[in-house]
Amino acid sequence: MMKTLRIKAFGITRDILGGREVELPLNEGGTVGDLKAQLASAYPGVMELKSLFIAVNNEYADDTVVLNATDEVALIPPVSGG
Amino acid sequence: MIKITEKPIDVQKVIDTATSLGAGAVNVFIGTVRNTAHGKNVVWLEYEAYESMAVAEIRKIIDEASHRWPLLGWAVSHRVGTLKPAEVSVVVAVSAPHRRESFEACQFIIDSLKSKVPIWKKEVFEDGEEWVSARPEGVSATYN
Numbered sequence: 001m002m003k004t005l006r007i008k009a010f011g012i013t014r015d016i017l018g019g020r021e022v023e024l025p026l027n028e029g030g031t032v033g034d035l036k037a038q039l040a041s042a043y044p045g046v047m048e049l050k051s052l053f054i055a056v057n058n059e060y061a062d063d064t065v066v067l068n069a070t071d072e073v074a075l076i077p078p079v080s081g082g
Numbered sequence: 083m084i085k086i087t088e089k090p091i092d093v094q095k096v097i098d099t100a101t102s103l104g105a106g107a108v109n110v111f112i113g114t115v116r117n118t119a120h121g122k123n124v125v126w127l128e129y130e131a132y133e134s135m136a137v138a139e140i141r142k143i144i145d146e147a148s149h150r151w152p153l154l155g156w157a158v159s160h161r162v163g164t165l166k167p168a169e170v171s172v173v174v175a176v177s178a179p180h181r182r183e184s185f186e187a188c189q190f191i192i193d194s195l196k197s198k199v200p201i202w203k204k205e206v207f208e209d210g211e212e213w214v215s216a217r218p219e220g221v222s223a224t225y226n
Contacts, residue, residue, distance in 0.1 A: 010132050011202030012213040050218050055200065058135040074132055074200075080214035081129070081136075081160060081201025082113050082172050082192065 002027070005035070005067060008074040013052070016045035017075075026067055032056065033063030035073070050078045083157040084140045086133050086201075091159045096173040102154035105177035109184035111192045117167035119214075122207045129162045129171065132200040136160070143194040151187040153178055158191065160201060171203075 005026040009017045024038055032054045039046050046052055053076040054061050060076070067073065083099045093112060101108050115127050140158050147153060155177040165171055174192050178184040195201075203214050 008132070010130060010200065011204075012216040015213075048217055050216060055132070055135055058138045074135065076132070076200050077202070077213070078215045079196070079198065079200055080203045080216075081131070081199050082196040 003069040005030075005069060005071075005073060007035075008072070010075065011077045011080075012049065013046065013075040013077045016043050026069055030067050031063060032061045032065045032067065035067060036063065039075070046075075052077055083159070084137050084144070085157075085159040086131050086136055086162055087159060088161070088163040091161055091170050091173050093170060093173050096157045096159050097175045099157035100155040100175035100177050102177045104179065105154045105184075106179050107181040107184035108155075108175060108177045109181070109188040111172075111174040111188050112170055113172035113192070115165045115167045115169050115171055119205050119207075122209075124167060125206050125208060126167075127165045127171070128204040128206065129160075129165060130202050131160065131162050135200050139199045140195065143191055143198065146194075147176070147187045147191050150190070151176075151178060151183040153183075153187055156187075156191075158195070160195075160199075162201070 003026045004023045007022050009020060014020055055074040055076050056065055056071050097110055117124055144156055153176055157175050160172045174188055176184055176187045205212050205214055
C-alpha cells in the first residue's frame with residue numbers, strides 16, 4: 001500500500017515548496033536518496049541550492065536511510081545561523 | 083543552557099550561566115546583525131530555526147567541545163524572528179581553567195554552529211530579500 005510522507009520545509013525550501021509542510025508518496029522501502037530524486041522532479045528549484053540535506057528524526061541522514069511514514073522528515077537547505 | 087528564543091538575548095545571563103568558580107577564563111562570542119550585505123543596506127534579518135534539531139545539534143557540538151577542552155561551564159543562546167542591525171543574534175559563552183582553551187572552545191562552538199545547526203537567515207533589503215548562502219555564488223539573484 002502506498003504511504004504518505006509528511007515533510008517539513010525550512011528557509012528557502014519553504015519558499016520553493018510553497019509551505020511549511022508538504023506530503024509526498026512514500027514507496028515501501030523508499031530511502032532518503034529516493035526522496036531527493038522525488039523532490040528534484042516535483043520541485044526543480046531545489047536543484048539550484050548550494051546543498052540540500054535531509055533530516056530524519058532530528059538527525060542528518062545519508063541517502064541510504066530507509067524512510068517510514070511515522071518519521072519526522074525535514075529539508076535542510078544551506079544553514080546560515082550565527 | 084541551550085536556548086532558541088524570540089526574545090532579546092540577555093547577554094549577562096548567558097555569561098553567568100557559563101561561569102564557574104574553578105574557571106580562570108570566561109570566553110564570550112556575541113554575534114550581531116550587520117547593517118550591510120553585498121554593498122546594500124540591510125533593513126532587517128529574519129531568522130528561523132528547526133528548533134528541536136537545532137537544540138540537538140548544539141548539544142552534540144557542546145559534547146564534542148567538552149571532550150576536547152576542559153570546559154567548566156557553557157551556554158548558547160540563539161535568537162529567531164525579526165532582528166534589526168546591531169541586535170544580538172547569538173551568544174556563546176564558555177568557562178575553562180585557562181584562557182587558551184576558552185578561546186579555542188568558544189571559536190570551535192560558534193564555527194560548528196554556523197556550519198551545522200539548522201538555523202537560517204534571510205536578509206531583507208530596501209529592494210528585495212535573499213536567504214543567506216542558499217544558492218551558489220553568482221546565481222544568488224535577489225527575488226521579491
